[in-house]
Amino acid sequence: MASPALPALLDDAHAFSLQIISLSAELWSGDVREVSLPGSEGRFGVMAQHAPLLSTLREGMVSVYPVAPEPPLHVYVSGGYVEVQPGKVIVLADLALRSDDLDHARAQAARDAASSPMAQEFTDADYARLHAELMHQRNLQLRGLPWK
Structure with a gap:
């Protein structure tokens, strides 16, 4: 058929x-x-x-x-x-x-985040150093040790 x-x-x-x-x-x-x-x-x-x-x-x-x-x-x-x-x-x-509006909104949010003052202040090395310090402090907190 x-x-x-x-x-x-x-x-x-x-x-x-x-x-x-x-x-x-x-x-x-x-x-x-x-x-x-x-x-x-x-x-x-x-x-x-x-x-x-x-x-x-x-x-x-x-x-x-x-x-x-x-x-x-x-x-x-x-x-x-x-x-x-x-x-x-x-x-x-x-x-x-x-x-298409959603894609445009996501792209605009990414542009805004990338151009924010905080994003411009951190280089990759600064960000990695800050992240490592925060992870270390969180690890101490979880083990019940005082923060340094």
Whole structure:
């Protein structure tokens, strides 16, 4: 039996509306063919005509597979809820960031840390010396000896 043609898979019967909303604003909405979610009891997927469902979400990535021929979208959520209806899914996240925004935020945090005054004060040798001294003091503390 021949497999169905791709356009037949992308018709309205195989698509549903998805909204991803965080506390600050709507992050994304559109028609999708599938979404994968980090449920509190484990990861699960939703496709069109899914049975109604209300679930809590744990921290993780929501993977969105749009109907349009474009790559999947990944959205980080820190937790929240998802409501699934046969033609619509609503993700209510505490915090939500698109993966490209998350990568940008991580890069900016790394740049900020590298340019901080404390980071500029320590050379590799200074850092190693300080780390060794702290480890020595912690070792003395764990053995019950007085700090020197």
